[in-house]
Amino acid sequence: MAGTDNISQTLYESTFRWSHIIRVDGRMNLRGCLLVLTGILMLINLYMIFMVAPTDAVLGHVQRIFYFHVPLAIVSFAAFLVVFIASIAYLFKRDAKWDKIAHSSAEVGVIFITLALITGMIWAKPVWNAWWLWTPRLTTTLILWLIYVAYLMIRSYAPSQSKAAIYGAAMGIIGFADVLVVYFSVQWWPGIHPTPVVGPLAASGSLDSTMRSVLLFSFLTFLALLTYLIMERIALHDTEERVRKIRFSLRRARQDVISGD
């Protein structure tokens, strides 16, 4: 069939000709371009983090993990905001496109916030001499993680695809509303443990201007990475849907053949 010829030819050419990542069938492939851009940005970012950024006076080289940790966290908040908006859009429009966006954003957001928590713990051990402290920011982040893991769980436990979309949308809205409430309630909650002396960016006072630029660049890099991963996941959703439809029509065709005899 003409369709399959095109696909296998494209795959063949993509493997051997990098230009086909950016341009497919004569059109610019946005995802491919973003992949290349993200790759380039990340290489520059790594160079800047390890070569350009000055060594912290107090913490030494360990401090460099900050350039991963902070962008990961903030960019994941952006992902969860997208989940919220897409959930509302899905409930009003009932267009599967919004459901795919919500699910993909939630998945990638959970990955990013998990990495933020892990990098935070790696940073905490040498600096605070503890893997974890129940400070407001950490507690809020952990609750955020729990809420969106629950989002993914309710989707996978749902009895059908359409139910999964609806339950997911409900959870996406409740989860986001709750995150806002949690943020305020935990801020008021008196800290049991001593406040860390050297906190994350917002807590500490001045930041060296080079550090600030590196941080900003890292933030843009991770934002590009987030966008690319979400787009790739949405494309995967589209492919899954196509496979489902093909399977369904195959099953129907088979039944027609059987009942025809």
Add this chain to the structure above:
Amino acid sequence: MNEFLRPIGVLLWKDILLELRSRELVISLLVFGIVVVVVFNFALNATPQLVTAVTPGILWVAFAFSGVLAMNRAFVREKEEGGLDGLLLSPISRDSIFLGKAAASFIFMLMVEAVLLPVFAGLLNFSPASFSLVLTIVLATLGFAVVGTLFSAITVQTRSREILLPVLFFPVILPVLVGAVEATKQSLGGETLVGLGHWLPLLGAFDALFLVICPWLFSVVVEE
């Protein structure tokens, strides 16, 4: 207004009547609450000073876990006997169905807490006769009931519903827990209503927000 309130009242009375006849829910929740307190006592191996410090926490863990058990049951009977389909087919608005169910769960949890509170007061050595404490319990339980009823409606249609409900419920309910524990700590310490600062308004704000969101989401979630 009456058209809106009457179905809620009818649904509430139905659930209360069912419970009065079987009595299974309230009694099991009572026993469970007592078991939780006893377990905590052994787990913490508490001195009297420690007990005073952790009493609000123990109290609210007992109430929260009893609440989850109550929520688990909220829609199970409806689902199994087909009652939910009947409710959906009747000309009652979805909001009324939700509020009727939430009101029933609310009343049950309050009944259990009303009996558990003197028992805990005896075991943990505090005085329960405090208006701010009662108000805290009422507001927090309302939050539990509203959120729990929505999640119960979702999880009753899935597999592994008993495990899934706590997993969904507890992260979302954490602001209520924080507010309730802090408010209880202050009211047991002898604070008046004024001294409860931002905790009661937090509980009130949570309740108000979710009283708006949850009925709408219920009607979305329960459609075929």
